[in-house]
Amino acid sequence: MAQTLGLDPKGKAALVTGGNRGIGEAFVRALRDAGASKVYVGSRDPAAAAHLVAEDPARTVAIKLDVTKQDQIDAAAKACGDVRILVNNAGMFHNVTLMNAPDMSAARDEMEINYFGVVAMTRAFAPAMIAAGEGSVVNVLSAGGIAASPVMGGYSPSKFAARAASMCLRAELALKGVHVCALIVGSVDTRMATHVQGKKERPEDIAAVGLKAIRRAIDEVDTDVMAVEVRASLARDPKGLERQMAKLLGLSTISTGR
Numbered sequence: 001m002a003q004t005l006g007l008d009p010k011g012k013a014a015l016v017t018g019g020n021r022g023i024g025e026a027f028v029r030a031l032r033d034a035g036a037s038k039v040y041v042g043s044r045d046p047a048a049a050a051h052l053v054a055e056d057p058a059r060t061v062a063i064k065l066d067v068t069k070q071d072q073i074d075a076a077a078k079a080c081g082d083v084r085i086l087v088n089n090a091g092m093f094h095n096v097t098l099m100n101a102p103d104m105s106a107a108r109d110e111m112e113i114n115y116f117g118v119v120a121m122t123r124a125f126a127p128a129m130i131a132a133g134e135g136s137v138v139n140v141l142s143a144g145g146i147a148a149s150p151v152m153g154g155y156s157p158s159k160f161a162a163r164a165a166s167m168c169l170r171a172e173l174a175l176k177g178v179h180v181c182a183l184i185v186g187s188v189d190t191r192m193a194t195h196v197q198g199k200k201e202r203p204e205d206i207a208a209v210g211l212k213a214i215r216r217a218i219d220e221v222d223t224d225v226m227a228v229e230v231r232a233s234l235a236r237d238p239k240g241l242e243r244q245m246a247k248l249l250g251l252s253t254i255s256t257g258r
């Protein structure tokens with residue numbers, strides 16, 4: 001019978017995309033702390049993951065993995081057939097809006113990494129999980145993927161798309177014993193958020209929520225206060241939230257039409 005419950009990382013192999021720094025790095029450590037047998041650190045430059053390998057060489061393997069390159073994804077899936085936990089963490093935020101960007105390249109890049117990367121990785125790694133009768137896929141998404149933020153013009157739509165994909169993949173894979181979780185992340189103290197003022201969560205706290213989601217097979221979880229607040233505002237006053245988001249652009253007026 002297909003496994004529909006959560007997965008204990010103890011004794012399982014895991015792979016984290018963009019695992020060399022930020023939230024990905026925290027996931028690598030959290031998975032090892034939880035007893036994972038091996039953690040593959042997906043990194044565009046494996047040398048950037050050397051510090052993580054040095055911490056625990058017996059259980060940490062750096063692999064070259066750009067999630068926009070199908071040949072690298074295929075090679076990783078072939079070399080890492082034992083992966084039962086996949087953390088789709090790699091992400092890109094270009095910090096331009098849809099209208100002020102000089103061309104479409106930033107928006108396309110964000111979609112390639114944040115959306116197509118998630119789908120391509122899941123397509124490549126799920127078959128081995130299905131064959132083993134167990135697996136967990138964790139997609140690191142964003143509060144900007146449940147409430148559109150104009151200051152994140154290309155990023156926000158890419159995270160919306162990845163959230164929709166998470167729902168579609170969850171339905172497809174649940175029947176085959178593989179759980180898909182969407183982590184809705186607010187603001188975290190990583191390189192991606194260096195421009196952000198105000199409170200930022202610690203990457204390790206986000207990874208801890210992710211580990212809980214894996215163990216309990218939680219479909220979607222808000223990882224921090226900002227994510228919870230955005231979801232609450234969305235439910236309470238979506239138009240107000242839209243206006244609030246627009247103000248971040250410095251706009252004085254915005255349509256109040258429904």
Ligand SMILES: NC(=O)c1ccc[n+]([C@@H]2O[C@H](COP(=O)([O-])OP(=O)(O)OC[C@H]3O[C@@H](n4cnc5c(N)ncnc54)[C@H](OP(=O)(O)O)[C@@H]3O)[C@@H](O)[C@H]2O)c1
Pocket residue numbers: 017018019020021022023024043044045048065066067068088089090091092113140141142143185186187188189190191192193
């Ligand atoms: N920080 C926040 O406030 C925040 C909020 C909500 C959601 N998130 C999400 O959390 C995830 C992790 O971000 P972070 O905050 O840890 O940011 P980060 O420190 O900038 O890390 C991003 C990671 O993604 C990797 N990456 C970028 N493009 C890639 C590609 N094409 N293939 C493989 N890896 C790639 C980077 O690799 P390189 O080192 O090679 O550049 C890096 O390891 C992202 O999905 C992000 O959208 C972050």
